[in-house]
Amino acid sequence: MRRIRAAAAVVIAVSTLAGATACGGGSDTSGGGSNDSPKTLTYWASNQGPNIAADKKILTPELKKFEKQTGIKVKLEVVPWADLLNRILAATSSGQGPDVLNIGNTWSASLQATGALLPWDKANFDAIGGRDRFVDAAVGSAGAAGKDPSAVPLYSLSYALYYNKKMFADAGIAKPPATWDELVADGQKISKNGTSGKWGLGAEGGNLSENIHHAFVLGKQHGADFFDGSGKPTFTSPGAVAAVKQYVDFMAKDKIIAPGNAEYAQNQSLSDFSKGKTAMVLWQAAATTFASQGMKPEDWGAAPVPVESGTPGQGKDINSMVAGINMAVFKNTRNTKGALKFVKFMTSDDEQKILNKSYGAIPPVKAAQQDPAFSAPDLKVLKDTLSNSAAPLPQVASESQFETTVGTAIKELWADAAAGRAVTTESVKAKLTKAQQQMTQ
Missing domain, CATH: 3.40.190.10 (Periplasmic binding protein-like II)
Known part of the structure; x- marks a missing residue:
């Protein structure tokens, strides 16, 4: 996980919200609230670049590309790391959260325990191209052992x-x-x-x-x-x-x-x-x-x-530690199908190359890692570390x-x-x- 600081209040929130669920609060759908024809999604992105403006500059063209392909508009908010976990936990209790969000991978098991995130079972993984597209270590840092992951790897770091x-x-x-x-x-x-x-x-x-x-x-x-x-x-x-x-x-x-x-x-x-x-x-x-x-x-x-x-x-x-950013979906979003489409887009081979190049990260998607851009000397150090000498924080x-x-x-x-x-x-x-x-x- 990258750039995370949790306040003491978060500790209480995690322990008291076990079993809670949340509704994605920013979605518009047609058909009386069904998932069949989502028009918009809300997305909380973590601050990965030097500042929030840099993240918006990187992400906005990609979100426009997704809108052109699917007709789904993504409302982006880049959330500073100092605020992100508190914002997520407030959303799990209030129901006023985004449809899709980034989480630091070390939070995966803690947020999984709240019950608020969509579990990534075989059907959901199949909807985005299959679990075997992802590096095992990255998926292993997306939730507790023996349970369906609570998120999907987006950026890998070490x-x-x-x-x-x-x-x-x-x-x-x-x-x-x-x-x-x-x-x-x-x-x-x-x-x-x-x-x-x-x-x-x-x-x-x-x-x-x-x-x-x-x-x-x-x-x-x-x-x-x-x-x-x-x-x-x-x-x-x-x-x-x-x-x-x-x-x-x-x-x-x-x-x-x-x-x-x-x-x-x-x-x-x-x-x-x-x-x-x-x-x-x-x-x-x-x-x-x-x-x-x-x-x-x-x-x-x-x-x-x-x-x-x-x-x-x-x-x-x-x-x-096995560091990285995961992409999660609130379980009770009204745009489940649209959210799955968005996660599929963000974890597609092409987007993984674009986004991870922009942030100097390593794609957790196996095929995208083969791009020569990820063989630069500093990225080779990160990639070799992830492959050979990194361990996940306790899940x-x-x-x-x-x-x-x-x-x-x-x-x-x-x-x-x-x-x-x-x-x-x-x-x-x-x-x-x-x-x-x-x-x-």
Whole structure:
């Protein structure tokens, strides 16, 4: 999932809306409200580009193309990530929602548990060309195991290490780091213990989802999961504690992240990277944003996120969560047939090439991935990561609550680091203990 921050109120909403359903509120149909001749659909798109205006510029011509082909007008609203989950949950309770919407794939199981989304059973998948058109890992991140997915993959993403080539050359660094020890050493050459005016690595301490994504990956590398096989939280396991401490220590101990990053929100780390203030950033499909901020392709490179062994893979060599955007339909939309047509259009081979090229993402549709455009060096890193060394976040109903509670715990630890307060194994465990207790309230 990309660019997601959930407020505490969302946690309560997810748990209390189990079993709720929603009506698509913006659809006009002919024939007295039947699904036979839909005239319009409403669509909430997530903010994927550098800004909302960029998304509208990318999506509007494609929606016009769909209208020309089908006669169905799509009313577009691009919703910022900071608002999207709250908007979706409000729609599930009020019935005043869109017909079709984007969701971050890590929310899939949580939203599935509300009962508000159309299940993607065999018949619905067949209506858009079949489930086997999609990459298995992408479908696997669209809902809980053993249940029909709650959404269809739209854009696939993974994390990469982006680095500033000039800053590396100026510091005498010949290649991107493959291990965390190398990353810390490289970062310290650039940061010089905070005296150089530049920093080795960027982070977004105020971005709860970013905190979770990196803690999850580092947890895998420490042999830990944040939930057991029955879906119970295990936030205080030694591996989970070590993972969170390693992440925050990039600022607290290693001094390669600027203290101000403790309060950074969405995309602020990318802005610093684009301005040459930081030499490295861990991010998903950042090329479009870099270009919008004046960077040229030759200014930066992309490499796999480090692992202790230096060779990404499975088990302790996982180096990314399976990230991406899914497309869902509200179960009680009055335009089911029109909604299915729209999802089919957006996930068609041609549209997948157009949209994923525009956003610098990887198509989750197998045929579209074969386009040479997705063999660019940075996209090859993302594609190889998705294929070989990524793992889905826990597909449990309480996943969004996990993002809020643990994401907030890490945010508080960043604040400690920025203020010069000690970040110890004990203080990390105390924060994660509090987060785990909140999960059971």
